[in-house]
Amino acid sequence: MEPRHAARAPHHPPEAVDRTDEQLAQHMCLIAHKIMVLSGKGGVGKSTVAANLAVSLAAAGRRTGLLDIDIHGPSIPKLLGLEGALLPGPAEMLLPISFNENLKVMSIGFLLPDDREAVIWRGPMKHKLIKQFLAQVEWGELDYLVVDSPPGTGDEPLSIAQLVHGTDGAVVVTTPQEVALSDVRKCVTFCHRVGLPVIGVIENMSGLVCPECGARIALFKEGGGEALAREMGVPFLGKIPLDPRIVEAGYAGKPDLAHGVGGETARAFRRVVEHILKGDGGAPAPEGTAARDTKGGSR
């Protein structure tokens, strides 16, 4: 006969219930429009476009969230001057940082230990991290969520496309050089495959604006992004020139290119924002008011 204690059920702690799916659904349904910013390769200005898009939507009076999910190179904290700004939130939840009255920001960069450390994670771990990250940020109600995705067509953009339901679509950023264009072709095909509508293609670093006289110099061959958009049957959102003020704005943590820098660069960004705003039937804020809104941030 078995000793009595052997018949007793082993004591297990109650199993933790995974509420991530539930939390994800709850939070995502409070957000009216979700826009992914994608690129075929790194360094083409994807984060710059994402930051500017979010700042401009907020300046146009839309309650906006900017989510940086670029595990290997989160640059939104730097672009918005928010490094080291994360505050502890309620249990399990992460509170986004307010850049200004209308713009909340969350970056995976806030959670990584050290920006000199390389993050080495395999596909399933990245998927889990992205899912938790999407589910556990307390955005509240938003008009727009702009997601800065990692470059390429690998695990992370796929995770985001699968996890964020009801997405308006993707803004795809490229530069005019052929090497970037062949990657962006893959990116558009990726969107079609995963059922992500393409809002449009932006050709960034398209020509150079002379800092002295403001004239435009065709540094690389221009127009490749536009031709590619036509070839692939997706909208073209415009060309943004190479402009040293974009780099300065990034270092200063004040990306407000639609209003702040003036000239051709500002016009190009405004056209992109107007195109996006047409999607919610609203008009952008008048020029000038928007620029003021973004400068007096409540950080």
Ligand code: ADP
């Ligand atoms: P990605 O997110 O695609 O890796 P980033 O947005 O981080 O690219 O931009 C890479 C670098 O290029 C940054 O230093 C940024 O300031 C600069 N940059 C982006 N777009 C422009 C532009 N139109 N003119 C000048 N510099 C730019």
